[in-house]
Amino acid sequence: MFNELFGPSIYLLVLDFFLENPEEMFNVREIARRVKKNPGSISRVMPLLVERGLVKQVKIGKAVRAYRLNVESELVQVLIEFQRRLKGIQPS
Incomplete structure (x- = not known):
């Protein structure tokens, strides 16, 4: 959702993935497989998400x-609320 709205970014792609799966836990390989990106790229993004307090x-x-x-x-x-509200808006 965020990746589509704000443009291509692995950071946004991974953040969106976690927002879609708020109760689940994933390792880097599983995240990479699910978002169809290289595990190395995912590994570079994860410390930023942790540092910013978005992911544990x-x-x-x-x-x-x-x-x-x-x-x-x-x-x-x-x-989460922003994403939920965006889903209710039809693109023009």
Whole structure:
């Protein structure tokens, strides 16, 4: 949704993916597979999303990391509502 509205961006594509799947946890490979992008590109975007508080990093074992939407974030709540409202608007 955001990628279509604001133009192509892996950052927006991944953010939109998490907003569409707010309760699920994903590793980089799974995110890459689902959004059809290179895992290396996804790996570069994830630290930005974590740093900005939009996504939480969860450690699973010693080396495996997974990510999930930070639904406790006020900004994330606003983005979820914004996305929901955008879906109700028909493009002209």
